[in-house]
Amino acid sequence: MSGIIKSSIARKVSMGLSALFLLIFLLQHLIVNFSSVLSAEMFNEFSHFMGTNPLVQFVLQPILIFGVVFHFVMGFILEIRNNRARDVKYVQYKGSANSSWMSRNMIYSGIVILAFLGLHFYDFWFPEIGYKYIHFLPEDPNRYYGELVEKFHDPIRVILYCLAFVFLALHLLHGFSSSFQSVGFNNKYSPAVHKTGKVYAILIPLGFVFIALFHYFNSL
Amino acid sequence: MNLTLKIWRQKNADAKGGMETYKVENISPDSSFLEMLDILNDQLINEGKEPVAFDHDCREGICGMCSLQINGQPHGPGRGITTCQLHMRKFRDGDTIYIEPFRAKAFPVIKDLVVDRTSFDRIQHAGGYISVNTSGNTQDANAIPIEKHNADKAFDAATCIGCGACVAACKNASAMLFTSAKVSQFALLPQGRVEATERVLNMVKQMDLEGFGNCSNTGACELECPKGISLENIARMNREYLKASVK
Ligand code: HEM
Numbered sequence: 001m002s003g004i005i006k007s008s009i010a011r012k013v014s015m016g017l018s019a020l021f022l023l024i025f026l027l028q029h030l031i032v033n034f035s036s037v038l039s040a041e042m043f044n045e046f047s048h049f050m051g052t053n054p055l056v057q058f059v060l061q062p063i064l065i066f067g068v069v070f071h072f073v074m075g076f077i078l079e080i081r082n083n084r085a086r087d088v089k090y091v092q093y094k095g096s097a098n099s100s101w102m103s104r105n106m107i108y109s110g111i112v113i114l115a116f117l118g119l120h121f122y123d124f125w126f127p128e129i130g131y132k133y134i135h136f137l138p139e140d141p142n143r144y145y146g147e148l149v150e151k152f153h154d155p156i157r158v159i160l161y162c163l164a165f166v167f168l169a170l171h172l173l174h175g176f177s178s179s180f181q182s183v184g185f186n187n188k189y190s191p192a193v194h195k196t197g198k199v200y201a202i203l204i205p206l207g208f209v210f211i212a213l214f215h216y217f218n219s220l
Numbered sequence: 221m222n223l224t225l226k227i228w229r230q231k232n233a234d235a236k237g238g239m240e241t242y243k244v245e246n247i248s249p250d251s252s253f254l255e256m257l258d259i260l261n262d263q264l265i266n267e268g269k270e271p272v273a274f275d276h277d278c279r280e281g282i283c284g285m286c287s288l289q290i291n292g293q294p295h296g297p298g299r300g301i302t303t304c305q306l307h308m309r310k311f312r313d314g315d316t317i318y319i320e321p322f323r324a325k326a327f328p329v330i331k332d333l334v335v336d337r338t339s340f341d342r343i344q345h346a347g348g349y350i351s352v353n354t355s356g357n358t359q360d361a362n363a364i365p366i367e368k369h370n371a372d373k374a375f376d377a378a379t380c381i382g383c384g385a386c387v388a389a390c391k392n393a394s395a396m397l398f399t400s401a402k403v404s405q406f407a408l409l410p411q412g413r414v415e416a417t418e419r420v421l422n423m424v425k426q427m428d429l430e431g432f433g434n435c436s437n438t439g440a441c442e443l444e445c446p447k448g449i450s451l452e453n454i455a456r457m458n459r460e461y462l463k464a465s466v467k
């Protein structure tokens with residue numbers, strides 16, 4: 001870890017790798033969650049598998065937690081170091097003349113996502129861990145859909161979720177193609193990566209927004 | 221043209237500086253930005269005041285000496301130009317123009333608008349060269365065939381004039397564009413491959429030691445670079461660095 005913190009390029013590449021990993025996770029997460037819109041049985045089946053499969057629970061889940069924690073901790077480290085690299089600020093700095101708002105504010109879109117993750121863990125992950133590994137309640141393969149739908153009765157929660165997804169979109173509008181550049185991928189395919197990135201950054205958060213709204217309006 | 225100038229004044233490296241306001245009148249739209257500053261300095265000298273210190277040398281866009289953050293952008297408005305190539309017709313009569321030194325911890329202010337860019341020289345010294353036998357039996361470089369595509373890319377990278385606009389533009393004051401250009405101009409040529417491993421490791425190490433920031437891929441450097449050095453070079457430097465690290 002100290003080696004990664006010492007070299008600017010090691011920091012950059014590791015940030016890019018953790019981000020690419022999160023991009024894959026996010027796609028997977030959307031697919032599983034979207035099944036809840038299609039059918040309760042399918043969602044229960046997916047969730048039961050993910051929730052009880054030892055590979056998912058004890059290998060992939062810890063990797064994911066590490067990936068998320070690494071990503072935001074490195075995000076803060078970079079932010080602090082980058083601030084220090086310009087100790088006297090400009091009186092006039094026209095960032096908009098040469099870069100996008102998203103690219104200059106990754107830390108802020110990231111902090112909103114982090115706050116959302118707090119809420120999201122409180123909603124789903126902590127109860128799940130409590131259910132399985134603290135209270136050792138008997139597994140009911142059909143409990144998941146009900147637990148999900150119940151959460152989206154609350155309009156405040158739905159609004160907070162949707163707001164967070166807007167910031168996720170902003171984060172990814174720059175982040176997707178940026179992570180490729182970070183790991184050294186810049187070649188004739190890069191224009192295609194850029195376009196895919198824009199589509200991904202809009203469609204994935206939109207998918208999550210749709211799921212949240214779907215369950216809210218379904219519960220009315 | 222009549223203009224109001226807000227200029228950063230600082231007596232020396234240790235002094236606390238600040239913005240000062242000046243007025244210049246009857247500036248020709250055809251004069252260059254540096255000529256406009258010359259006129260201001262004549263005016264100040266005639267008034268018995270200290271002229272504004274600023275860097276310049278060739279005044280034709282090839283030396284990289286002129287700097288200046290003008291209205292929040294390195295080398296002012298316009299793409300692909302240095303400050304000496306900027307003309308007053310880019311501004312409007314009555315404008316207020318902010319003129320500041322390039323800002324980075326690794327570019328400390330020496331006086332007024334003059335900054336110390338020797339950190340770039342130290343990055344160069346750390347590996348931005350090839351070792352050649354100069355005893356008289358040096359091999360003709362043209363004897364080694366080089367693929368046109370690579371020769372072109374190496375040449376593009378080599379057009380970097382070390383001006384520092386990339387650092388000045390970057391929100392993180394990162395020197396990755398400059399360093400990557402200096403790595404790439406050799407990495408792409410067979411003559412450069414011999415010392416490629418140590419070159420990239422040493423140059424990046426020096427870049428970090430100087431206190432430049434990290435790269436967030438905002439792309440500001442590429443757009444503000446007077447020579448249009450591409451972000452491709454940063455990706456290449458990252459690959460070179462990874463390759464060198466596992467060797
Ligand atoms: C599922 C959640 C997230 C995803 C999918 C995601 C994705 C990404 C991607 C793709 C990048 C570009 C990486 C690169 O340029 O190499 C990135 C950068 C960044 N992320 Fe995230 N991110 C997430 C959560 C967060 C959180 C919670 C934070 C908390 C602060 C954060 C902070 C940052 C920062 C500061 C950067 C910019 C790094 C730089 O300057 O190079 N991200 N993220």
Ligand code: SF4
Pocket residue numbers: 284379380381382383384385386387397398401441444445446447448449
């Ligand atoms: S990369 Fe461009 S902006 Fe940076 S020092 Fe070289 S010429 Fe100047």
Ligand code: FES
Pocket residue numbers: 275276277278279280281282283284285286302303304305
């Ligand atoms: S003075 Fe030489 S590039 Fe401007």
